[in-house]
Amino acid sequence: MKKALALMLTMGLALSLAACGSKADGNAKSEGVMTYAEYAAADLDAEVVIEAYVQAKQSWWDNKATIYTQDQDGAYFIYEMACSEDEYEKLTTGTKIKVSGVKAEWSGEVEIAEATFEIEDGNYVATAVDATDLLGKDELIDLQNQLVSFTDMTVEAIAYKNDEPGDDIYVTLSKDGNNYEFCLEYYLNGSDEEFYNLVGSLEAGQVVDVEGFLYWYEGMNPHITKVTVK
Amino acid sequence: MKRRTGAVLGLLMAISLLTGCHGRQFEDTFTMPAQFDESRQIELTFWAKNDTNKTQREIYDRAIEGFEALYPNVTVTMRLYNDYGKIYNDVITNISTGTTPNVCITYPDHIATYLTGSGTVMPLDELMEDADYGLGGAALRYDAPTTAQIIPEYLEEGKIGEHYYALPFMRSSEACYVNKTYVEALGYTLPETLTWDFVWEVSEKAMAKNPDGTFQINGQQVMIPFIYKSTDNMMIQSLAQLNAPYSEADGTVSLFQEETTGVLTSVAEHAKSGAFSTFKISGYPANFLNAGQCIFAVDSTAGSTWMGSDAPLVDIAEEKIVDFETAVMTVPQYDPADPKMISQGPSVCIFRKSDPQEVLASWLFVQYLLTDEIQIAYSETEGYVPVTSKARETDEYQEYLSLAGSDGDAHYRVKIDAVKLLMEHTADTFVTPVFNGSASLRDAAGQLIENVTKAVRRNKTVDEAFIRDLYEEVQALYHLDQSGLGASGQEQELGELPNESVGLIVLLLGAWCVIAAVAIRDWLKKRKE
Numbered sequence: 001m002k003k004a005l006a007l008m009l010t011m012g013l014a015l016s017l018a019a020c021g022s023k024a025d026g027n028a029k030s031e032g033v034m035t036y037a038e039y040a041a042a043d044l045d046a047e048v049v050i051e052a053y054v055q056a057k058q059s060w061w062d063n064k065a066t067i068y069t070q071d072q073d074g075a076y077f078i079y080e081m082a083c084s085e086d087e088y089e090k091l092t093t094g095t096k097i098k099v100s101g102v103k104a105e106w107s108g109e110v111e112i113a114e115a116t117f118e119i120e121d122g123n124y125v126a127t128a129v130d131a132t133d134l135l136g137k138d139e140l141i142d143l144q145n146q147l148v149s150f151t152d153m154t155v156e157a158i159a160y161k162n163d164e165p166g167d168d169i170y171v172t173l174s175k176d177g178n179n180y181e182f183c184l185e186y187y188l189n190g191s192d193e194e195f196y197n198l199v200g201s202l203e204a205g206q207v208v209d210v211e212g213f214l215y216w217y218e219g220m221n222p223h224i225t226k227v228t229v230k
Numbered sequence: 231m232k233r234r235t236g237a238v239l240g241l242l243m244a245i246s247l248l249t250g251c252h253g254r255q256f257e258d259t260f261t262m263p264a265q266f267d268e269s270r271q272i273e274l275t276f277w278a279k280n281d282t283n284k285t286q287r288e289i290y291d292r293a294i295e296g297f298e299a300l301y302p303n304v305t306v307t308m309r310l311y312n313d314y315g316k317i318y319n320d321v322i323t324n325i326s327t328g329t330t331p332n333v334c335i336t337y338p339d340h341i342a343t344y345l346t347g348s349g350t351v352m353p354l355d356e357l358m359e360d361a362d363y364g365l366g367g368a369a370l371r372y373d374a375p376t377t378a379q380i381i382p383e384y385l386e387e388g389k390i391g392e393h394y395y396a397l398p399f400m401r402s403s404e405a406c407y408v409n410k411t412y413v414e415a416l417g418y419t420l421p422e423t424l425t426w427d428f429v430w431e432v433s434e435k436a437m438a439k440n441p442d443g444t445f446q447i448n449g450q451q452v453m454i455p456f457i458y459k460s461t462d463n464m465m466i467q468s469l470a471q472l473n474a475p476y477s478e479a480d481g482t483v484s485l486f487q488e489e490t491t492g493v494l495t496s497v498a499e500h501a502k503s504g505a506f507s508t509f510k511i512s513g514y515p516a517n518f519l520n521a522g523q524c525i526f527a528v529d530s531t532a533g534s535t536w537m538g539s540d541a542p543l544v545d546i547a548e549e550k551i552v553d554f555e556t557a558v559m560t561v562p563q564y565d566p567a568d569p570k571m572i573s574q575g576p577s578v579c580i581f582r583k584s585d586p587q588e589v590l591a592s593w594l595f596v597q598y599l600l601t602d603e604i605q606i607a608y609s610e611t612e613g614y615v616p617v618t619s620k621a622r623e624t625d626e627y628q629e630y631l632s633l634a635g636s637d638g639d640a641h642y643r644v645k646i647d648a649v650k651l652l653m654e655h656t657a658d659t660f661v662t663p664v665f666n667g668s669a670s671l672r673d674a675a676g677q678l679i680e681n682v683t684k685a686v687r688r689n690k691t692v693d694e695a696f697i698r699d700l701y702e703e704v705q706a707l708y709h710l711d712q713s714g715l716g717a718s719g720q721e722q723e724l725g726e727l728p729n730e731s732v733g734l735i736v737l738l739l740g741a742w743c744v745i746a747a748v749a750i751r752d753w754l755k756k757r758k759e
Contacts, residue, residue: 107513
């Protein structure tokens with residue numbers, strides 16, 4: 001009995017260690033690569049090297065890709081990274097990449113600019129973090145560029161950029177009497193006709209749950225990727 | 231992404247300009263019809279541009295409605311863009327398929343590229359001069375301006391080579407929107423004309439900080455005293471003010487020279503202290519200005535409704551807006567006694583079609599866009615000026631100007647001040663020569679300033695060696711080191727054939743001679759038999 005118990009405890013310990021090891025490896029950084037904390041602490045205009053996982057692709061043109069990436073600790077918006085069209089096809093959701101570039105800020109959005117990348121082994125798909133309680137709080141910016149969700153938001157207004165369908169849709173949602181600006185970024189998911197029409201047809205007063213990447217433009221301006229009308 | 235899309239498309243435009251234009255050759259077969267045929271239906275397509283401004287769209291709609299009422303046999307279908315670059319790209323695509331629009335809002339730089347090797351754009355000379363249907367012609371059903379009533383400086387901008395290929399539609403320039411309150415708080419008085427020295431000096435003084443790291447002038451963590459929206463304009467205007475070379479109409483590029491180095495050195499000095507930045511690096515000048523985080527914001531007069539504490543259009547949260555007095559001034563000058571500012575704004579061109587009646591209908595519509603009603607209505611939407619003296623002199627327009635500041639929307643003071651500034655300085659405006667590649671050169675001019683600004687922010691040394699390398703890099707990036715640039719609307723001198731080509735031609739001729747010799751031999755042989 002004692003032997004069996006010892007064996008079970010040993011196996012359990014081994015499994016626990018393996019699990020811990022797996023988690024640690026999943027977020028382990030290669031040599032010379034910054035942790036998210038180091039990246040967040042880096043000065044603007046500093047050269048940065050990060051490893052992260054592709055969460056969504058926004059656009060590709062002229063061998064430049066703009067993508068949302070994330071690791072288990074935080075998110076990185078990669079703006080116009082050097083990338084061929086063939087490479088862009090390989091950047092499926094979850095793909096691990098090592099990115100070298102310059103940390104920059106444009107109208108409040110912190111991003112990696114002038115970047116190059118290489119694909120590495122590994123895969124991770126983030127789940128949305130509920131940020132509803134952080135609305136209107138300074139701490140919200142700590143989640144910048146992450147996949148986040150907001151629940152029980154009330155639709156206040158919908159406006160098409162250029163006043164007609166075919167471009168971004170600006171969505172004003174409210175919570176507890178305060179308005180917040182969201183955006184259906186056309187380059188990110190405008191080609192999803194069903195989603196575009198759903199957002200375009202939202203009506204003031206409807207209550208929705210939304211999910212999206214916490215983009216920043218002179219304040220929070222999440223790029224929405226999912227809307228559930230309640 | 232709320233407003234950066236324009237920048238992306240601007241870059242897209244820059245790249246696509248390098249792709250050249252390979253449409254089919256149109257022969258100059260247009261014969262001016264003696265009369266406009268109203269017995270048959272004519273469909274026109276009009277590609278227009280607005281500034282994400284609902285009122286501008288309504289004015290275009292009104293123009294189409296008014297024109298169709300006068301000419302019921304003509305139907306105009308509009309496709310609306312909010313970016314010149316996208317129009318350009320679509321035109322290039324449609325040249326190759328022969329599906330260009332009839333009428334298109336455009337920039338002369340773009341027309342120069344459309345013209346290359348294709349001749350798809352109609353020269354307007356014959357149409358303009360026609361007694362019945364020309365400018366102010368007798369057979370027109372509306373009160374169009376005569377040639378003399380179009381502001382001469384603007385009319386000439388549409389002339390490429392020997393011909394007019396575009397008429398001006400609206401004109402704007404750049405203005406410096408100044409936080410006068412902060413300038414005075416820093417102990418300065420605004421001069422009559424802004425100079426570069428003044429702007430740099432005040433900007434550097436505004437960088438003084440409190441012990442807690444905030445800036446003394448605004449008590450905030452952020453202050454970029456001088457932000458320039460279009461760095462291509464910054465460089466081009468600087469060189470013009472210095473009477474320094476930039477380019478020639480024959481495609482000669484003179485950008486990479488001593489005076490340019492001087493401008494870049496100055497930019498590097500002030501970017502290093504943080505006193506200067508650009509739209510591409512930091513964001514919209516208007517957002518910083520309105521938040522009290524910028525003192526000198528240079529942007530188009532067509533962006534004036536975004537400028538100032540009481541701007542009718544804003545992109546920042548209300549609680550971030552700071553109260554200050556906005557002064558609208560010319561862009562900084564090197565010689566205030568001889569100010570120079572760039573002329574910009576949309577022009578309109580006609581694409582060549584095989585049916586002369588379709589071309590004439592297009593021309594009638596273009597002229598309709600220059601009538602007082604359309605000119606005045608469109609110019610009032612932003613900091614644009616009408617391109618005809620006829621519209622400017624109307625009681626309606628004069629009243630509009632006189633009501634500056636009477637409300638915060640239609641008569642928003644900053645907007646009308648920008649318009650007045652432009653009208654007062656019409657004679658001080660200039661344009662750069664237009665040729666195939668001139669748009670790429672313009673982008674290169676801006677890229678120099680962007681790269682120098684970025685480099686010093688990243689603690690790189692910007693010295694002569696850096697600038698020399700930068701010149702090489704930018705020349706290569708924009709293909710300015712190649713022989714593809716040249717004047718538009720005329721045959722280009724291509725120089726002698728390369729040796730390889732000569733060799734190939736000799737080889738081909740030789741092969742044909744051998745074939746001919748064999749054929750003759752066989753023929754003689756057969757004849758003998």
